[in-house]
Amino acid sequence: MxxxxxxxxxxxxxxxxxxxxxxxxxxxxxxxxxxxxxxxxxxxxxxxxxxxxxxxxxxxxxxxxxxxxxxxxxxxxxxLYNKSILQDKTLLDATLENFKAEQSEERENKQTVIESVNRFKNGQVFNVVLQGNQGAGKSHLAYATLQELNGQDTSCLFVNVESMLRLIKDTFSNKQSKYTENYFVELMSEVDYLVLDDIGAETGAIGTDKTATDFVQRVLYAITTTRQDKSTIITTNLSSETLFKMYDKKLVSRMFRNPKFIVFKETKDKRMNNIPF
Incomplete structure (x- = not known):
């Protein structure tokens, strides 16, 4: 029984x-x-x-x-807070509210970011490309966008590309590190919203004629391929012409898929404002 x-x-x-x-x-x-x-x-x-x-x-x-x-x-x-890879830790406090939009271009670009956030919240899938001078506030706006989108049912991630690639290379000799290529590809393919920060900086100074290595192209290609049905936000100091020279055309095409371009042409480097000489 x-x-x-x-x-x-x-x-x-x-x-x-x-x-x-x-x-x-x-x-x-x-x-x-x-x-x-x-x-x-x-x-x-x-x-x-x-x-x-x-x-x-x-x-x-x-x-x-x-x-x-x-x-x-x-x-x-x-x-967003536990797994993001940032070079500039001050970005942790970046919000749309504390982005200082003093010039007309800054105000217009901030408004475009706000409109993009609303489109994301309405379920639209597209990429945002923030391009322009260093220090214009591109990374600030990118991280602030994730702050607006982050929630219990939404996962967000901010990754500085140069730092990510350095961590992956470290695993070649440091077998104890978890930051392998597979780790990043899997993590970045799963999140709903991803920021790829400072695309192109891994090759060196602006104006370089260098092309990305096969290793860099492979990593970025794997990430962007898995995100064709998700939204990715990209920041870069480089022009489209330079990007097409630096990377394979298929890779750039994936980064620019269904894009909303936000360009800083006139905004100066805010980090240089207080230099007295």
Whole structure:
């Protein structure tokens, strides 16, 4: 006869009742035995102990599922803060509100970013390319965009490309490091919104005639290929002409897929404003 496990709190003050529960039958040696379970008086109510045990188990499962869902939501939310790779830690405080838009170009570009955020929230999928002079605030706006989008049901990630590639190269000799090529490709393919920050900086100074190595092209190609159905935000100091010389055309085409271009032509390097000489 199958043993019925009852919660301890239900065993108190229980007595048998003459009624039986037609819903449940015993299972013995794999055979169903038509022998209804006798009802019991539990805290003044006539109840089936098997039904009560099942109800308690269902409540426990629902609680565990709720805790798991909450944990997964929290994990998604924390992806931006726990797994992003930044060179400039001041970006952690970057928001749309504290972006100083003093010139008309800055105001227009900030408004375009706000409009892009709203389009993302409405479910539209497209890439944003922030291009222009260094120090114009491109990375600030990119990180601020993720701050607006980040939530319990949305995962975001900010990755400085040069830093990422350096971490991957380190794994060639440091086998203890988790930052392998596969780690980054898998992580960046899964998030809903990704920033690839400072594309092209890994080759050196602006104006260089260098082309990206096969290794760099392979990593970026793998990342952009897995994100053809997701939105990616790119920042770069380089012109489209330089990018097409530096990278394979297929790679640039993937980065520029369904793009919204936000260009800083007039905005100066804000980090140079306080230099007295």
């Amino acid at each position: 199958e043993k019925i496990t009852m919660p301890q709190k239900l065993l108190k003050n229980m007595t048998f009742h003459s009624d039986v529960c037609e819903k449940h039958t015993y299972i013995q040696n794999g055979q169903e035995i038509v022998k209804p379970i006798q009802m019991m008086v539990i805290k003044g109510e006539v109840l089936c102990p098997r039904c009560e045990a099942e109800k308690t188990e269902q409540q426990l499962q629902e609680k565990m599922q709720s805790e798991f869902d909450l944990s997964m939501q929290q994990q998604k939310y924390n992806t």
